[in-house]
Amino acid sequence: MKIIKTHLVKLAFMCLLALIATDANALGTLKGARVLVYTKNGQGFVHDNIPAAVACIQKLGKEQGFKVDVSADPAVFNQANLKQYTMLIFPSTNNDVFDTDAQRLAFRHYIEAGGGFVGIHSVTGTERKWTWFKQMIGCTFAMHDFYQKFSVKVIAPKHPSVQGLPKVWDREDECYFGKELYPGINVVMAHDLTTLKPGVHEKPAAPFGSLYPAVWYQTFDGGTIWITTLGHSKHDYSEPVFVKHILNGIAFVASQTKKTDFTKAYALTRDDAVRY
Numbered sequence: 001m002k003i004i005k006t007h008l009v010k011l012a013f014m015c016l017l018a019l020i021a022t023d024a025n026a027l028g029t030l031k032g033a034r035v036l037v038y039t040k041n042g043q044g045f046v047h048d049n050i051p052a053a054v055a056c057i058q059k060l061g062k063e064q065g066f067k068v069d070v071s072a073d074p075a076v077f078n079q080a081n082l083k084q085y086t087m088l089i090f091p092s093t094n095n096d097v098f099d100t101d102a103q104r105l106a107f108r109h110y111i112e113a114g115g116g117f118v119g120i121h122s123v124t125g126t127e128r129k130w131t132w133f134k135q136m137i138g139c140t141f142a143m144h145d146f147y148q149k150f151s152v153k154v155i156a157p158k159h160p161s162v163q164g165l166p167k168v169w170d171r172e173d174e175c176y177f178g179k180e181l182y183p184g185i186n187v188v189m190a191h192d193l194t195t196l197k198p199g200v201h202e203k204p205a206a207p208f209g210s211l212y213p214a215v216w217y218q219t220f221d222g223g224t225i226w227i228t229t230l231g232h233s234k235h236d237y238s239e240p241v242f243v244k245h246i247l248n249g250i251a252f253v254a255s256q257t258k259k260t261d262f263t264k265a266y267a268l269t270r271d272d273a274v275r276y
Helices: 002-028 050-064 101-112 121-125 131-137 202-208 234-238 240-256
Strands: 034-038 067-071 087-091 116-120 140-144 148-154 168-173 176-179 186-192 211-220 223-228
Touching: 034 050, 050 067, 050 087, 050 234, 050 240, 087 121, 087 240, 101 131, 101 223, 116 121, 116 240, 121 140, 121 176, 121 223, 131 223, 148 211, 176 202, 176 211, 202 211, 211 240, 223 240, 234 240
Parallel strands: 034 067, 034 087, 087 116, 116 223
Antiparallel strands: 140 176, 148 168, 148 186, 186 211, 211 223
16 A cells, blocks of 8 residues: 555656646746736626736746836737747737727738737727637637636646646636637637526537637747637636636747748738748
């Protein structure tokens, strides 16, 4: 019995070391990085979690050694400004967040140049009339079920953005559903729809059965994209597990993002066809 217990302790310790090493490798790429947190919302509902999300990311920046700029001014979307950023972070943005198509094209050029993007919670409701943006996000907002406790499952346990998270994460949140789902996304966490109360989700969830995309990533049009639909409550952004979730996503994008190269940007308009 003692031999078995000793073996289990050693195995657990080895797993812990592996987890720490994985986190260290990903976090190391954040040192000296610079991120832009963009907070502008269009007309319509504005989440009260945005200030908490900004404070959370600023705190992570101080702890992990990366610089955080915050703006709600769409004028920041120009090549001269964007080229300094490792990634752009949109926390719970909603509806039209750019004033002009020139700003939209500058955003697209940043992604084509190899930039990174992190979208949080209602980001799927952003720029709903812009096809390219919806493809980059991975879908556009359809609806969400009412705020309640339900489970989210890790379905890609080896992906760096889920390291250290519960395999089955029981939490209170809004379960988001999308439409115009883009087939290029890679899902790493899924809503367990069997844990939702009967309500309004059955129809939009039907194509997926009992599991529905909650967190995903993709390489799209030159850039690295990571999206989480979780994070409705402003209190989430001081909750340790959720904060780790956001840090994991930011670190993953940083690990995949090299210096932007705007010579690779090719679109002449915001709506040019993607060059696959």
